[in-house]
Amino acid sequence: MQIIVCIKPVPDPKYLSRVSLDETTKTLVRENVPTVINPLDKNALEAALSLRERFGGEITVISMAPESCIPVLREALAMGGDRLLVLSDTRFAGSDTLATASIIAAAIQKTGAFDLIICGNETADSGTSQVSPQLAEFLGVPNIMHVSAIEVSDDGVFRIKSRIEAGYVIAELSAPMVLSVIKELNEPRYITLMNILDAEAKDVRVLSADDMILKEPWVGLSGSPTQIVELAAPEKRAKAEILAGDARRQARALADRLYRMGFYHG
Amino acid sequence: MDDVTSKIWVFVEQRRGRIADVGLEILGKALSLAPAAGWKVAAVLLGHGITSMAERLLEYGADEVLVADEKLLEDYCGGTYVAVLERAVLRAKPEVLLIGATAMGTDLAPRLAARLRTGLSAHSIDLELDSKGELIAVIPWSGGDYLGRISCPKSRPQMATINPGIFEIPEKREPRGCIKEMDCAVSAGDHSYRIVEFYQESVAGSSLASAEVIVAGGYGIGKKEDWHYVEELASLLNGAVGSTRPPVDEGWVEHDRMIGQSGRTVYPKLYIGVGISGHMHHIVGIKKADLTIAINQDPDAAVFDHCNVGLVGDFREIIPALIEELKNK
């Protein structure tokens, strides 16, 4: 089974509070925030690894990212990916989801046939959840979002369970397809010391815009149909009135208030 | 289809005969935005055996209801829905196409936008429309701590997904619009997968949507064994239990309890947040609460910037004390 896993380097969500807004340039400042592989992308990779364990084949990990992110992305090889393809070009900068999807699609068309593309359902930074279905559209294959279980029968029929509001649906289809997975699907494996050593011999390639055939004009900021008009911190309510005293005193003051306002009926 | 006059289209999601609230919410918002550009609003409904639902949409004020009624559209499938909508959009050329950011909407909208080669703003929490018909979608940025204002200047339709629970469902009124049929021919090739099992609880998240009191817990609860503090306080106040994303991810609480960017917006009279740091992706969901109270160990927690009243301390001490004090009333 030929599997492609798309991953994205994002600011570590544990340190989101360190992100600040540059008031003059209206861009987000992410200094001092470590970069990690988007957490759900590891669930995507884990899904690919367990499928490879059963069906054999290879896992190609693809990321559109600056070359400086390669050390972080290499973790995907340590987890078990067979090779890493980094799509890196200054011309890609500022791409919105449509542009990003068209670039990744062009790279995949160049690398060859696939049975399955697996992505994290959303990223921890922008969280649009748009690239994977758009990638499927550009490649002309079906996609399913919110995937919480993947079953494959011996004759190659995929049974895909996906979450909907307060429920789920199960769809049956055959490869190729794009799946966007949620955390519920699996628990990503640990990276062992042996994995880290093995990964050092694995192939890492960088592709620029010149290495692929970009059929679409959708590349970079100028090729993106959506434009950011403004970025701002949301308005805050007035700073909360902090109740004084220890736990007991604060609790008593709040209980009085809630009772007076009729929230407690005994 | 050639006589469709509406320039704002609202995709109204239905599954198995049940209309998702978010479709009506966006319809209401679209109706309030449309006059600025002098436009009309169409509700777009796909499925099978959906005539009565189409009529209901007229009661919610739609100028037109565009219906595609076809057996192969009975269950949602990205391939068929995109094919039908693509054809309709190319013929009637709407300026704006709005879709709820539900499981279905987040699957459908990006793919349709890519097919139409147009821009899509994701998970919008507000919409603006100027007299020239330019749409601005306000979306959460960087985990929701910032807000981005996104436009789509060069391509049409201008598309956006909108979070559930942001706008109110409009009042019913005397129908004034009409129902129009869309071309619903679907090829076997469009039908890219077959639904073999479907399950949905009958009262999805309704307790949160209508709750007057909500007690919500965050990652600061620390472990599943301590989640009962949240539940006990909610139960004492006859309220519903809510949650930020991490407790859902950790499996302390069901997914339908999630409030905020990827969950729902709530309108309680009283909201109490326990162990919640105050990231915007949760805060956007509680902005409409009347009185907001936060309990957090960290006096600098961002949640205190968004609440009316703050209690600083360990919830394991404060909540039992609060329950005891209330019971003494």
Place this chain on the structure above:
Amino acid sequence: MDFKLTERDILLQRSIREFAEKEIPPRMDTMEETGEFPLDLLKGLADMGILGVITPKEYGGAGLGHLARILVLEQLGRVSPAMPMALQVHHMCTYALTNFGSEEQKKKYLPPLSKGEELGVVAVTEPSGGSDVAGMKTTARREGDTFILNGRKCFITNAHVSNTWIVPAMTGEGRKGMSAFIVEKNFTGAKTGHVEDKVGLRGANTGELVFQDCEVPAENLIGGEGNGMAVALGTIGNCGRPGMACVGLGILNAVIEEAVKFATERELYGKPISNLQAIQWYITEIFSDLEIARLLAYRAGWMLDNNIPADTACTLAKQWICEAAARSARKAVEIHGSYGILKEYPIQRLMRDALVAIPAGGTAEIAKLVLSRVAIKEYQK
């Protein structure tokens, strides 16, 4: 000089940190209560490559070096200092086998020690004390193809959770009268004795090994007859001391996190106490201890990896870091005020852990004695 960690080192730190943060905390209450090493984690530690980190690949290990081992133990110790305590002693066993064992001994004993089938130990200290290695009382008497061991080893980490023991014993007189043996727990006459109830590092088992006419095949002599002192001192010096340095380093990592957390959350006069200069000075001192500790420990590992004699560097790292851990833990307790003595705050445990780390693997006084000899020899004109 290059102080930059490699990509490999950084990835290694991150993956061990993730493992430690997920796997150890759920077991810590039990470790504290029972004083037992969490044997249910052994398989996980083995799968991660932690047990065999310095064991060559051909014997089932990860084949990494001493700096890698230090980085691994530091990350584990940041979550629970008892983990590097137990594991560093296990590593000593693998180190002794790798460096002094015969090919047959390596093939037989190293793979199970990497796979998590068992833990190992190097048992030197006796009731008469551990500092005077030459004054050892345990004896080994040759009878044909068998050595008969008699004596007791005490304060032995992993005593009750290990199967493979490297045991030095006296086969003759003087420096050349000591030989080391690989003793399996199930050998006739080999027993475990008393379990120690320590105030700190409780998640690491400590106790006695007892040999009563214990029969050890002559082929289990390691490093050759009369070479026991070299086996013992080489293993302690190059593996045990940097290992103990990691226990202290782990404690310092945890101490600074607890100190900063409390100082920035706790308010006094309406502001976090981290705004007070007295607290800021404590934080700076703890931070300095941690940074210097890292330099000392990493340098020792780097020297070992580059075959530069590292006896002094390892002794200095062990002695300085464990004392730094204790003094920084105490400062962090003081930052906590009265909360510092409450069991629900981790800082009191770190202080207890640090107290236990000081004498383990050789007292501070012996280390200082050794270091003073080095200094005088070096700088006497």
